[in-house]
Structures are given as C-alpha cells and as structure tokens.
Amino acid sequence: MQPIKIIYAEDDETLAYLTKDNLEQNKYEVTHCGDGKSCFETFKKERFDICILDIMLPKMDGFELATEIRKINSEIPIIFLSAKTLKEDRIKGLRLGADDYLVKPFSIEELLLKIEIFLKRSQKNTSFEKLIYTVGKYHFDSKNYLVFNESEKINLTQREAELLKLFLDNKNAVMKREQILTSLWGDDDYFMGRSLDVFISRLRKILANEKGISIENLHGIGFKFVCD
Structure with a gap:
C-alpha cells in the first residue's frame, strides 16, 4: 500500500x-x-x-x-x-x-x-454507489467531481461534489440544514454553516440555466433540491 x-x-x-x-x-x-x-x-x-x-x-x-x-x-x-x-x-x-x-x-x-x-x-469503495447522474442537460460524475456535457466540463471540489451527490440522492425531499452539515462535515457549527452557503451558491450558479432544477432555501429548516 x-x-x-x-x-x-x-x-x-x-x-x-x-x-x-x-x-x-x-x-x-x-x-x-x-x-x-x-x-x-x-x-x-x-x-x-x-x-x-x-x-x-x-x-x-x-x-x-x-x-x-x-x-x-x-x-x-x-x-x-x-x-x-x-x-x-x-x-x-x-x-x-x-x-x-x-x-x-x-x-x-x-x-x-x-x-x-x-x-x-x-x-471509500463506491462500487455499489451510483456514480453518474443526469442533471438537466448535464451529466455528473460523482467519483471524478465533474459536471459535463458534449461542449462543457466543470470541475467541482470534493465538497461541492459531495453536496451535489447528497442533493441528487435526496432530490425533491426536504433536507434539514443540520442533516446536510453532519453528512458533509460531521459537525453543524456556525462556520460550517457559512461554508455550506458558499457551496450551495456555487452549485446554483452552475445550474442557473437549467429549467425545472433549483435549490430551494426553506427558511429555518434547510433546503430542497427540486428536479423535475
């Protein structure tokens, strides 16, 4: 090894x-x-x-x-x-x-x-996990942290990829903020919360032109990844 x-x-x-x-x-x-x-x-x-x-x-x-x-x-x-x-x-x-x-x-x-x-x-062994997702006009390679289509490739950081995968695995479901923070960081303190907001902002920017796809902010509760 x-x-x-x-x-x-x-x-x-x-x-x-x-x-x-x-x-x-x-x-x-x-x-x-x-x-x-x-x-x-x-x-x-x-x-x-x-x-x-x-x-x-x-x-x-x-x-x-x-x-x-x-x-x-x-x-x-x-x-x-x-x-x-x-x-x-x-x-x-x-x-x-x-x-x-x-x-x-x-x-x-x-x-x-x-x-x-x-x-x-x-x-982590991902052999039994879903690795490739379809997100609107894009494909998301969760193993290689890549959002892509025929004409464009967008590299994500590990955190961004983990967050997007978490949303896609729970699409159209309400996810509590502390649930997301614990899944990504194992903690839900103030600064991790601010970090989460940064990553969500980045994902929203990437998916801004995708009709039927949005990350809804549910005040005081958390988020919902809406995907038709």
Whole structure:
C-alpha cells in the first residue's frame, strides 16, 4: 500500500516542525515547504493525497497557491491553516476551492481527524454507489467531481461534489440544514454553516440555466433540491 503523502506549506519553523513530527508519528509522509512558490513547484513534480496550506506565506500566499493547485488538480483536498479569524477569509478560502479551514492555534487531534475524514471519503469503495447522474442537460460524475456535457466540463471540489451527490440522492425531499452539515462535515457549527452557503451558491450558479432544477432555501429548516 502506498503511503499517504501530505504536502504542507508553513513558514513558521517551530510550528512546522511540531506539526510535521506529529503527522509523521501517525504514519503520514509529509513534505514541508517554507514558502508558497517552492510548495507549488514541489506539488507539480510529485503525487500528493492532501494539501495543508498556511495562508500568510512568503513568495506566494496560500490563497494564490490554492488557486494554482486547483488548476492542476481539482480533486485533492485542501485544508487551510491560518491565524486569520475573519469569516471573510474563511469564505474566500472556500471559494478558491479549499475543502476546510482551521484557525490557529489548532489542535493536532482536530487536524488528524479532518485528514482521516477526507481519506475515508476519497478511498471509500463506491462500487455499489451510483456514480453518474443526469442533471438537466448535464451529466455528473460523482467519483471524478465533474459536471459535463458534449461542449462543457466543470470541475467541482470534493465538497461541492459531495453536496451535489447528497442533493441528487435526496432530490425533491426536504433536507434539514443540520442533516446536510453532519453528512458533509460531521459537525453543524456556525462556520460550517457559512461554508455550506458558499457551496450551495456555487452549485446554483452552475445550474442557473437549467429549467425545472433549483435549490430551494426553506427558511429555518434547510433546503430542497427540486428536479423535475
């Protein structure tokens, strides 16, 4: 079995050493980079399973780094680590394609749990699951996070794909907000709720021209994916 490879960008040497050491004690193979530019160059040359990125990096910040990584790989999970606590920073990171966001100081246990969740999802046996869906004029490849038709391809992040699959598996049914949050994140706290709103906004934009398809917001309850 191939080792799980993590690329980790952090310019704080002490924090980087402690985090890398803890991850390696948990059997992960970690490549640490001290700036965004070297991280991106390394990412282009090797195979990685997860990206853990600080935001305030020299030479190329984490937001720009995530944008460049997404151009190469739309599927790899990206976790931001940052001392920035403003919700605007969290939302910006998620809009750039990040899958999760931890605020410093974070616990190594929480980071390990999030890594484990991502790995379980990416390695989950999907042989008995429906993988290809029809959504209006599009097809949705849930395994490869791709919405496509004959003339267009739209790459989704892992979170976006999981959300769309959840909606399609429960189309025309009311889904409580906490049910969706627990299914995607295992939690329903305030910031995960804001993250969900970002992903729903993105899906609405993709499906905006599809007649008979909409994501209804049921105030105080949740959402309904309406599909004729």
